[in-house]
Amino acid sequence: MSQERKILKILCFLLVVCAVACVVLGVTALLGSGSAAADLQAWSLGLGVWGVAEGALGLLLSGAGIRGANTPRRAGAVKVPGVVVAVLAAAGAAASAARPDGPDVATLVAAVAALALAVGCVVLSGKVDEQAQH
Numbered sequence: 001m002s003q004e005r006k007i008l009k010i011l012c013f014l015l016v017v018c019a020v021a022c023v024v025l026g027v028t029a030l031l032g033s034g035s036a037a038a039d040l041q042a043w044s045l046g047l048g049v050w051g052v053a054e055g056a057l058g059l060l061l062s063g064a065g066i067r068g069a070n071t072p073r074r075a076g077a078v079k080v081p082g083v084v085v086a087v088l089a090a091a092g093a094a095a096s097a098a099r100p101d102g103p104d105v106a107t108l109v110a111a112v113a114a115l116a117l118a119v120g121c122v123v124l125s126g127k128v129d130e131q132a133q134h
Contacts, residue, residue: 002131005069008124012065015117019058021110022092026051029107043099047107050092057085058114065121072132078125082118089115 030048061081068075093111097103 001069002128004124004127004131005072008065008075008121008128009069011117011120011124012062012069015058015062015065015114015121018110018113018117019055019062021055022051022058022114023055024051025107025110026053026055040099040101043095047092047095047104050088050095051107051110054085054088054092054111054114057081057088058118061085061118061121065125068125068128072128075125075128075132078121082122082125085118086115086122089118 026048028048029044029051032044061078064074064078064081068078089111093108093115096107096111
């Protein structure tokens with residue numbers, strides 16, 4: 001197994017942890033959105049939906065990345081979900097930082113971590129896919 005495949009697999013396992021954290025944060029925000037102040041209910045609801053969507057797609061990306069690390073000819077399937085997760089993570093980080101009552105640190109950290117891991121998975125999957133072509 002090449003070094004790129006090993007690192008891709010490790011990043012995907014880290015992304016599983018990050019995705020589960022995003023789902024937990026999203027569900028917590030959704031459950032707490034009813035008790036939030038009126039001006040923050042929309043933010044809680046939006047970040048809750050973001051967290052659940054980000055986590056679900058992150059788990060999908062992780063599965064595709066692990067499968068691509070094990071079978072290099074399948075590494076190309078990581079690119080599309082990786083880009084979607086990266087865009088969602090960037091949007092989540094921006095939304096978390098723009099909250100009227102100040103940034104939500106936990107959501108911001110989870111979004112930045114998901115962004116970094118998704119970009120890493122996309123880059124490494126490209127290298128693994130290139131190796132499989134030879």
